[in-house]
Amino acid sequence: SQTIHQWPATLVQPVGSPLSLECTVEGTSNPNLYWYRQAAGRGLQLLFYSVGIGQISSEVPQNLSASRPQDRQFILSSKKLLLSDSGFYLCAWSNGRAGPQYFGPGTRLTVL
Amino acid sequence: GQQVMQIPQYQHVQEGEDFTTYCNSSTTLSNIQWYKQRPGGHPVFLIQLVKSGEVKKQKRLTFQFGEAKKNSSLHITATQTTDVGTYFCAVPLKTSYDKVIFGPGTSLSVIP
Numbered sequence: 001s002q003t004i005h006q007w008p009a010t011l012v013q014p015v016g017s018p019l020s021l022e023c024t025v026e027g028t029s030n031p032n033l034y035w036y037r038q039a040a041g042r043g044l045q046l047l048f049y050s051v052g053i054g055q056i057s058s059e060v061p062q063n064l065s066a067s068r069p070q071d072r073q074f075i076l077s078s079k080k081l082l083l084s085d086s087g088f089y090l091c092a093w094s095n096g097r098a099g100p101q102y103f104g105p106g107t108r109l110t111v112l
Numbered sequence: 113g114q115q116v117m118q119i120p121q122y123q124h125v126q127e128g129e130d131f132t133t134y135c136n137s138s139t140t141l142s143n144i145q146w147y148k149q150r151p152g153g154h155p156v157f158l159i160q161l162v163k164s165g166e167v168k169k170q171k172r173l174t175f176q177f178g179e180a181k182k183n184s185s186l187h188i189t190a191t192q193t194t195d196v197g198t199y200f201c202a203v204p205l206k207t208s209y210d211k212v213i214f215g216p217g218t219s220l221s222v223i224p
Binding site: 032034041042043044046049051090096097098099100101102103104105106 | 142143145153154155156157160200202204209210211212214215216217219
């Protein structure tokens with residue numbers, strides 16, 4: 001069966017510090033991968049998605065970036081965090097073709 | 113652009129009462145998905161509806177896809193405290209089958 005991992009679960013970072021969040025998927029090949037951000041009590045905002053290694057589509061202009069160095073690995077990064085980057089970051093995978101998305105446990109990021 | 117709306121935004125019910133949330137799309141859909149997010153948790157895929165007028169049941173949950181394939185509903189019979197959470201619908205983006213649009217969600221509170 002498929003499993004998706006995200007770490008860390010919680011992160012507190014100062015403004016201006018770098019960020020690296022990692023997501024890995026097991027049990028499937030060539031998945032579509034997604035990064036979402038969810039503000040407290042709000043909906044899901046798609047940040048990046050990838051349909052293959054090295055292929056990244058950015059949905060929202062910001063100081064975040066994403067990379068997919070391996071088929072089942074998706075990384076979210078920032079060189080300098082802003083206060084507005086605080087939120088709940090969720091990684092998800094799907095088989096594409098408008099199919100269901102399966103989410104990881106998420107990372108709660110607080111930027112102080 | 114393509115829009116997805118959900119009503120109500122919030123619903124408070126007494127335990128044992130029924131609950132319904134509605135999802136409406138500005139365009140005809142190939143499918144619609146429903147997710148549940150418990151407080152503090154991540155969204156979990158519940159079900160996907162594909163056919164016009166389709167009705168699917170999962171225990172006390174009944175999902176329906178409209179005849180025109182532009183709307184859907186989720187009905188919970190005799191709510192329990194375990195039903196607490198936010199229910200999201202999601203629909204494929206017309207311009208890209210690799211992405212879905214999530215509705216803003218309906219937050220359900222159950223008073224014991």
